[in-house]
Amino acid sequence: MPLPKLDSTGQFFEQWWSTQGEWVEQPNQRRGGESGVLRTTTEDGKVIYIKRQENHIYRDIFHPFGQATIIREYKAYCALTKAQVNVPKLIYCGVQNKKAILVTEALDGFIDLDSWMEQNQGQPFYAETLNKILTETATMLAKLHLNKLQHGSLYGKHLFVKAETNEQPLVEVALLDLEKIKKRNTAKEAALHDIPKIKRHSLLNSEQWHFFVNAYEQAFGSKLPKLHQ
Numbered sequence: 001m002p003l004p005k006l007d008s009t010g011q012f013f014e015q016w017w018s019t020q021g022e023w024v025e026q027p028n029q030r031r032g033g034e035s036g037v038l039r040t041t042t043e044d045g046k047v048i049y050i051k052r053q054e055n056h057i058y059r060d061i062f063h064p065f066g067q068a069t070i071i072r073e074y075k076a077y078c079a080l081t082k083a084q085v086n087v088p089k090l091i092y093c094g095v096q097n098k099k100a101i102l103v104t105e106a107l108d109g110f111i112d113l114d115s116w117m118e119q120n121q122g123q124p125f126y127a128e129t130l131n132k133i134l135t136e137t138a139t140m141l142a143k144l145h146l147n148k149l150q151h152g153s154l155y156g157k158h159l160f161v162k163a164e165t166n167e168q169p170l171v172e173v174a175l176l177d178l179e180k181i182k183k184r185n186t187a188k189e190a191a192l193h194d195i196p197k198i199k200r201h202s203l204l205n206s207e208q209w210h211f212f213v214n215a216y217e218q219a220f221g222s223k224l225p226k227l228h229q
Contacts, residue, residue: 003081006074007094016092016101019050033057033098035069039106047106048091055098069179070100076149076181083147085140086174107160107174113137114156114203120165129169133161134204134212136173141194142219144175150190152180156202191220195227 007013021040028035033056041047051070058069074093081087089105111119113133120126137159144151151158162172184190195216199209213227 003078003090004092006071007092008096010094010096012092013094013096013099013101016050016094016103017052017099021050024049027052047108049088049104049106051102051104053100056100068095068100070102071095073102073179073181076178079147079149079181079183080144080175080178083143083149085144086172087178088174088176107162107176110160110162110172110174112157112176113159113161116161116163117203123165125165125167125169128167129163129165129171130208131211132169132171133163133173134208135215136171137161138212138215139219140173140175141191142216142221145187145190145194145220148184148187148190150182150184151175151178151194152182153177154194154197154201156198156204159198159202187220188224191216191224192226195224 019038019040021038023036024039025035025037033054035051035053035056038050038052039047040050051073053068053070056069057067058072059067070093074090077087077090077093088107090103091105092101092103094101116133117130120129141154158175158177160174160176162174163169184193195213198204198212204212210228213224216227217223
């Protein structure tokens with residue numbers, strides 16, 4: 001299904017901006033502006049997240065006068081969808097004057113990798129299911145990096161999984177927090193920036209880490225000795 005186009009006309013902007021819900025990330029001052037995230041439920045029962053930003057911009061060589069950071073995140077959704085990386089369903093993205101909105105559908109049944117490990121450790125078939133999760137995660141991240149895309153903040157809490165511990169586990173994985181996604185010159189640069197962060201910012205022990213790295217190298221298609229250091 002194609003992603004919705006960026007709404008720069010303001011046709012549906014006020015409707016989304018005025019939508020009420022529960023703050024899951026209270027509005028805070030960042031990048032000289034304000035950013036926060038609401039959670040609410042649609043009439044058909046779907047949980048959605050609404051990121052609202054005002055005067056929240058970034059600057060680079062292509063946008064020296066600044067551009068809404070939500071536009072960069074929207075472009076990341078487009079790039080990851082093209083790369084066949086599983087991300088939350090994008091419902092709406094719009095910009096009007098100094099305000100910007102990004103609306104996504106909740107990942108039903110998914111939890112972050114660290115929480116899954118904490119909740120399921122000691123369960124029957126835990127090791128087998130975790131290995132399946134790590135293999136699927138490695139494959140997903142290899143797709144990301146082979147498209148020369150770098151996540152920039154790849155922690156265990158940004159790797160989401162949906163799985164039950166059983167003898168033949170069915171596993172789904174997804175990637176969240178796409179605000180810092182950017183293009184790199186090579187796939188290797190993206191990989192060597194992202195993958196070590198998982199080692200430093202997740203609950204994987206040494207044995208699990210080496211299993212993950214080996215699965216990643218197989219999906220990536222080449223050895224990366226720095227990941228074994």
